Structure formats: C-alpha cells, structure tokens
Amino acid sequence: MSMEREDNLDLHPITALVTGATSGIGRAVAKRLAADGMSVVVTGRNARRGAETVNEITAAGGRARFVETDLEDSAGIDRLAAEVGEVDVLVNNAGQAIWAPTEEMKVSDYDAMFASNVRAAFFLVAAFAPTMAAKGSGSVINIGSMAGSLGLAAGAAYGATKAALASLTRGWTAEYSARGVRFNTVAPGPVYTRPEARDLFDALAETTALRRAAQPAEVAEAVAFLVSPKAGYITGATVAVDGGRTAI
Ligand SMILES: NC(=O)c1ccc[n+]([C@@H]2O[C@H](COP(=O)([O-])OP(=O)(O)OC[C@H]3O[C@@H](n4cnc5c(N)ncnc54)[C@H](OP(=O)(O)O)[C@@H]3O)[C@@H](O)[C@H]2O)c1
Numbered sequence: 001m002s003m004e005r006e007d008n009l010d011l012h013p014i015t016a017l018v019t020g021a022t023s024g025i026g027r028a029v030a031k032r033l034a035a036d037g038m039s040v041v042v043t044g045r046n047a048r049r050g051a052e053t054v055n056e057i058t059a060a061g062g063r064a065r066f067v068e069t070d071l072e073d074s075a076g077i078d079r080l081a082a083e084v085g086e087v088d089v090l091v092n093n094a095g096q097a098i099w100a101p102t103e104e105m106k107v108s109d110y111d112a113m114f115a116s117n118v119r120a121a122f123f124l125v126a127a128f129a130p131t132m133a134a135k136g137s138g139s140v141i142n143i144g145s146m147a148g149s150l151g152l153a154a155g156a157a158y159g160a161t162k163a164a165l166a167s168l169t170r171g172w173t174a175e176y177s178a179r180g181v182r183f184n185t186v187a188p189g190p191v192y193t194r195p196e197a198r199d200l201f202d203a204l205a206e207t208t209a210l211r212r213a214a215q216p217a218e219v220a221e222a223v224a225f226l227v228s229p230k231a232g233y234i235t236g237a238t239v240a241v242d243g244g245r246t247a248i
Pocket of ligand 1: 192
C-alpha cells in the first residue's frame with residue numbers, strides 16, 4: 001500500500017475481508033487487522049458468532065461488519081463479492097478439517113473440504129484480485145497448514161486441500177506480482193481453536209519442536225505482518241507458524 005493510503009487512513013481505511021472470521025484463527029485475524037486500523041468484513045455461516053466477532057472489534061474501537069456466506073455455495077461467493085465490492089486485503093482462512101482414515105472418508109465430506117478450503121479461495125481471488133491489480137496494490141493470505149507438507153495419518157484429504165492452497169499461492173504470485181499484488185501462505189501447526197479437538201491439538205503439540213500448540217493470536221501476528229508494508233518484499237512464500245514442526 002502506498003504512503004498516500006497510510007496518510008489518509010481515516011478517510012480511506014484499508015479494507016480487509018477475512019473468511020471464517022466467526023471463530024478460531026479467523027476471528028483472531030479479524031481482531032488483529034482491525035487493531036491495525038483496517039475496516040474488516042467478517043464472513044462465515046454462523047450469524048451469532050459473526051456478530052460476536054464484530055462486537056468485539058467495535059467494542060475495542062475498530063470497524064467491522066458481518067456478511068453471512070456459505071463458501072460451499074458458489075452463488076454465495078458471487079453474492080459476497082457483489083456485496084463487499086473491492087478490498088485491499090483478503091484472508092482466505094475459512095476451512096474444514098475432517099479427519100478420517102481414507103477408506104472411511106465420505107464423498108460428501110471430501111467434496112465439502114475441497115469446496116470450502118480450495119474452490120472458495122480460488123473464486124474469491126478471481127473476484128477480488130483484479131481490482132487490487134488495477135489499483136497496483138493488495139495482499140492475499142491463504143491459511144494453509146503443516147498438514148499441507150507433512151503426511152499425517154487420517155489427514156490425507158485435508159492435507160491435500162492445504163497443499164493445493166500453497167500451490168495456488170505460487171500460481172497467483174506468478175500471475176499478479178507484476179501488478180503489485182502479493183500472495184503468501186501462512187501454514188499453522190496445531191492451534192487451540194475447536195474445543196472438541198483439544199486432544200488432537202495436544203497430541204500434535206507433542207510432535208512440534210516447541211512442544212506446545214499455539215494460540216490463534218500467534219497466527220494472527222504473522223498474518224498482520226505479511227499484509228503490512230513491512231513485508232513488501234515477501235510474496236509467494238509459505239510461512240510456517242508451526243512451532244518448528246516442519247523443520248524437524
Ligand atoms: N486449528 C488448527 O490447529 C489449524 C492448524 C492449521 C490450519 N488451520 C486452518 O485454519 C483455518 C481456521 O481454522 P480454525 O482452527 O480456526 O477452525 P474453526 O474454529 O472451526 O473455524 C473455521 C472457520 O471457517 C468457517 N467455515 C468453514 N466452512 C465454511 C463454509 N462452508 N462457508 C463459510 N465459512 C466456513 C467457519 O465459519 P462458520 O462456523 O460460521 O460456518 C469458521 O469461522 C482453517 O482453514 C484450518 O484448516 C487450523
């Protein structure tokens with residue numbers, strides 16, 4: 001983003017769209033970007049939790065609004081793009097992690113994961129990147145996973161969605177960098193989000209170099225840095241926020 005934009009933030013706030021901001025990592029990212037002064041569009045399917053995210057942001061003095069969207073529905077993606085208009089920052093965070101032994105994976109679960117984790121990100125970039133490119137600035141973060149580069153039992157399909165996202169990041173870097181839009185993947189390790197998955201996160205935590213899982217805010221810090229002008233020379237990268245898991 002240009003200095004001119006930064007000098008006029010009150011008149012023209014940087015707008016960020018964060019998918020899956022109704023809980024977990026997405027909510028932490030939405031709050032963190034709002035704390036940096038961005039006007040945040042919070043999306044997800046759950047309106048009650050969406051309102052909670054918006055209320056937390058506005059109570060802290062930030063700007064946010066909720067747009068309900070089911071990303072498995074491509075018409076819903078079109079409606080979201082039409083309602084939101086242009087954005088400066090897009091965080092493709094929404095995702096489902098359905099773990100199952102390969103022979104037990106349901107076709108419907110496989111399709112739902114690829115629709116929400118991969119197809120939605122693709123068509124959101126198709127909707128928003130051209131305007132960023134026309135303006136000559138913008139930043140897109142895809143939330144991947146260490147599962148995108150590690151083989152994890154019962155995680156083959158989920159890992160494939162995250163490997164696909166990292167691949168999309170590289171493809172879009174080739175396609176849009178000359179027009180000033182940066183793309184990066186943030187690949188978390190275990191992060192304490194869904195309380196029902198606490199045992200899974202604890203077990204994965206033991207496999208990391210730091211021997212612990214992360215808090216969502218630790219992932220949000222990486223996102224905030226990467227979308228900021230401080231990271232102006234970082235594009236096409238996969239940034240691991242995984243306690244060293246993929247390093248060992
Ligand atoms: N937690 C971890 O250990 C971990 C590690 C690596 C990567 N990740 C990735 O981080 C991202 C966030 O996960 P999380 O752990 O924060 O999980 P979470 O608390 O379950 O949040 C997932 C978010 O995605 C949204 N979402 C899912 N399917 C959607 C759909 N079809 N349409 C619209 N929104 C949808 C959910 O919105 P609604 O509930 O409102 O529908 C929710 O806000 C995911 O991409 C996940 O794969 C998580």
